[in-house]
Amino acid sequence: MNTAISTAAPASQQLTSALLYLDGVSVSFDGFKAIRGLSLTIEPGEMRAIIGPNGAGKTTMMDIITGKTRPDTGTVLFAGSIDLTKLDEAAIANLGIGRKFQKPTVFDFHSIEDNILLALKANRSVGRTLFWKTANADARRIDEILGIIKLGDARERLAGSLSHGQKQWLEIGMLLAQDPKLLLVDEPAAGMTDGETAETAVLLKEIARDHSVIVVEHDMGFIRELGVKVTVLHEGSVLAEGPLDLVSANERVVEVYLGR
Amino acid sequence: MIARFLLQNMDRRGAVFLALVAAIMLLVPLSNLLLPPSSVFHVPTSAMSLWGKYLCFALLAISLDLVWGYCGILSLGHGAFFALGGYAMGMYLMRQIGSRGVYGNPILPDFMVFLNWKELPWYWYGFDSFLFAMLMVLLVPGLLAFVFGWFAFRSRVTGVYLSIITQALTYALLLAFFRNDMGFGGNNGLTDFKDILGFSVQAQTTRAALFAITCLMLMAGFLIARGIVVSKLGKVVIAIRDAESRTRFLGYRVDRFKLFVFTVSACMAGVAGALYVPQVGIINPSEFAPANSIETVIWVAIGGRGTLVGAALGAVVVNYAKTIFTSGFMAPYWLFALGGLFVFVTLFMPKGILGAVQGWSAGRGRRGREPAATAPAAAE
Ligand SMILES: Nc1ncnc2c1ncn2[C@@H]1O[C@H](COP(=O)(O)OP(=O)(O)O)[C@@H](O)[C@H]1O
Ligand SMILES: [Mg+2]
Numbered sequence: 001m002n003t004a005i006s007t008a009a010p011a012s013q014q015l016t017s018a019l020l021y022l023d024g025v026s027v028s029f030d031g032f033k034a035i036r037g038l039s040l041t042i043e044p045g046e047m048r049a050i051i052g053p054n055g056a057g058k059t060t061m062m063d064i065i066t067g068k069t070r071p072d073t074g075t076v077l078f079a080g081s082i083d084l085t086k087l088d089e090a091a092i093a094n095l096g097i098g099r100k101f102q103k104p105t106v107f108d109f110h111s112i113e114d115n116i117l118l119a120l121k122a123n124r125s126v127g128r129t130l131f132w133k134t135a136n137a138d139a140r141r142i143d144e145i146l147g148i149i150k151l152g153d154a155r156e157r158l159a160g161s162l163s164h165g166q167k168q169w170l171e172i173g174m175l176l177a178q179d180p181k182l183l184l185v186d187e188p189a190a191g192m193t194d195g196e197t198a199e200t201a202v203l204l205k206e207i208a209r210d211h212s213v214i215v216v217e218h219d220m221g222f223i224r225e226l227g228v229k230v231t232v233l234h235e236g237s238v239l240a241e242g243p244l245d246l247v248s249a250n251e252r253v254v255e256v257y258l259g260r
Numbered sequence: 261m262i263a264r265f266l267l268q269n270m271d272r273r274g275a276v277f278l279a280l281v282a283a284i285m286l287l288v289p290l291s292n293l294l295l296p297p298s299s300v301f302h303v304p305t306s307a308m309s310l311w312g313k314y315l316c317f318a319l320l321a322i323s324l325d326l327v328w329g330y331c332g333i334l335s336l337g338h339g340a341f342f343a344l345g346g347y348a349m350g351m352y353l354m355r356q357i358g359s360r361g362v363y364g365n366p367i368l369p370d371f372m373v374f375l376n377w378k379e380l381p382w383y384w385y386g387f388d389s390f391l392f393a394m395l396m397v398l399l400v401p402g403l404l405a406f407v408f409g410w411f412a413f414r415s416r417v418t419g420v421y422l423s424i425i426t427q428a429l430t431y432a433l434l435l436a437f438f439r440n441d442m443g444f445g446g447n448n449g450l451t452d453f454k455d456i457l458g459f460s461v462q463a464q465t466t467r468a469a470l471f472a473i474t475c476l477m478l479m480a481g482f483l484i485a486r487g488i489v490v491s492k493l494g495k496v497v498i499a500i501r502d503a504e505s506r507t508r509f510l511g512y513r514v515d516r517f518k519l520f521v522f523t524v525s526a527c528m529a530g531v532a533g534a535l536y537v538p539q540v541g542i543i544n545p546s547e548f549a550p551a552n553s554i555e556t557v558i559w560v561a562i563g564g565r566g567t568l569v570g571a572a573l574g575a576v577v578v579n580y581a582k583t584i585f586t587s588g589f590m591a592p593y594w595l596f597a598l599g600g601l602f603v604f605v606t607l608f609m610p611k612g613i614l615g616a617v618q619g620w621s622a623g624r625g626r627r628g629r630e631p632a633a634t635a636p637a638a639a640e
Binding site: 110 | 491496503508510517
């Protein structure tokens with residue numbers, strides 16, 4: 001079997017060093033091109049901010065990466081060789097891609113603690129889940145995450161009773177529990193007070209130390225706070241890319257987005 | 261490990277339910293067998309069998325609650341699994357008649373002789389063995405549910421569409437079992453049973469034993485269903501009910517989890533059907549009637565969806581009411597009464613009878629710790 005390694009199929013070869021590689025991706029809904037020729041590369045360990053006006057295709061891009069939407073054309077590779085367009089949501093999640101939704105989606109009828117437990121990295125098979133017993137290490141990790149998202153005191157409350165901002169944090173906590181390689185965070189600061197927004201930026205920077213992160217956000221202050229490379233999406237493709245100051249000085253960007 | 265699984269996080273409600281069923285299991289048969297008919301505490305055999313029937317419905321209701329209350333799969337075809345379990349038991353009971361049938365054929369049931377059949381169809385083989393028949397009680401509904409669920413859940417059929425195809429499933433089986441050439445007794449079904457495991461099905465002692473076994477199976481069914489819903493798998497299943505696609509993005513294969521609870525539930529419904537048949541003495545295609553499956557949904561809704569205990573309670577209460585109602589001059593209005601009750605409970609007791617009772621006894625202060633006691637009405 002050892003000799004097989006040298007003759008490994010091309011599919012398993014590293015095609016790119018990028019953690020996430022999108023090239024020429026297009027998708028249309030009933031003839032409307034939501035994404036057109038989108039190309040984007042995220043390096044391992046990188047945090048990237050994505051901005052763009054409403055309807056630019058930011059959420060749709062995340063749908064494509066996480067298997068919710070199949071692109072019509074284009075390449076989507078994870079970890080250099082895994083074709084994400086061939087996999088379904090669960091398989092992609094198990095590869096290590098976690099997602100926080102634009103509209104915070106938590107399990108309203110579960111306690112906060114159970115929301116984290118469900119997200120906690122573990123074998124997801126039916127049998128293992130049926131006979132699951134929370135080990136001490138798992139319990140500690142849950143405590144730790146509850147501490148990070150500042151919901152430790154509310155752990156037994158139903159998630160449905162949380163405020164919008166708290167739900168956002170719970171969802172970030174669930175992402176942490178999944179311990180993915182790549183986090184897709186869709187508008188984490190939406191509906192937050194200025195104070196909460198600032199705290200969220202700190203939290204995300206903390207997370208970005210040992211994870212790759214893509215953050216979609218409208219709040220310019222928030223993006224500035226993150227201080228990372230910015231990609232501007234417009235009508236389904238990349239309009240500009242670079243440091244925030246450079247991008248916001250770009251005439252086209254000002255025209256379509258910042259200057260509206 | 262099994263005991264730990266079944267008894268993990270036993271709450272007071274579950275314990276009360278188990279104690280109640282255990283008490284009924286002992287007291288009813290004992291009073292029937294030991295007390296003289298003149299005693300006020302004597303339970304007549306007919307009443308015992310009637311209550312045995314209610315308890316079979318309670319088990320059916322628990323099985324439905326497992327998929328509907330916890331996983332959001334509104335099956336309008338659970339009567340089919342119940343009926344298939346019943347037919348498997350009926351086939352065993354038919355084979356036990358032997359040469360005591362009207363035509364005296366040692367192998368063929370009367371209806372086959374009547375149809376001029378010369379040989380036992382292959383799918384009747386083995387049903388002379390009790391063990392084999394009991395295996396089929398689990399396997400036939402389980403396998404049907406598995407195959408059906410495999411296709412339905414993988415293609416992500418949900419909500420109303422799923423409900424409609426489950427209804428179509430039971431309707432198709434109704435039509436099939438009506439046909440004489442299917443070999444299940446057609447319109448008349450299977451009846452005139454004589455023995456079960458060598459004991460006369462009519463004997464008072466047999467009836468008492470059947471009643472006790474029904475109680476035992478109800479407890480077992482409850483323990484299994486409860487074990488499932490309080491496990492982490494149960495939490496996943498509730499998550500699927502409330503936010504299916506979110507669960508997928510966490511890496512759970514939703515179709516497999518649905519398939520698991522659906523299949524377990526179908527097996528449980530099959531057992532309920534198998535216990536029902538010797539106690540009522542007949543199984544015919546009307547058990548597949550779509551209306552039966554819908555009634556089961558109503559029992560669960562009335563008793564309290566997503567509570568298991570409530571489902572059992574609803575089945576007993578509604579069927580007891582039905583017996584009272586349909587034995588008097590009001591009989592023609594039963595369906596209106598049932599419909600009215602359903603509307604009343606939906607409007608004024610959204611958590612069913614159990615929810616209302618618990619609400620009154622616990623006051624308003626305590627919010628439910630039961631994960632599913634608060635199943636959202638809008639989950640469908
Ligand atoms: N499933 C869908 N069906 C039809 N149109 C869609 C669908 N998803 C997104 N769109 C359209 O695609 C465009 C991009 O949407 P979206 O990705 O949500 O934008 P953003 O997140 O950047 O605000 C919008 O015009 C939206 O209406
Ligand atoms: Mg969006």
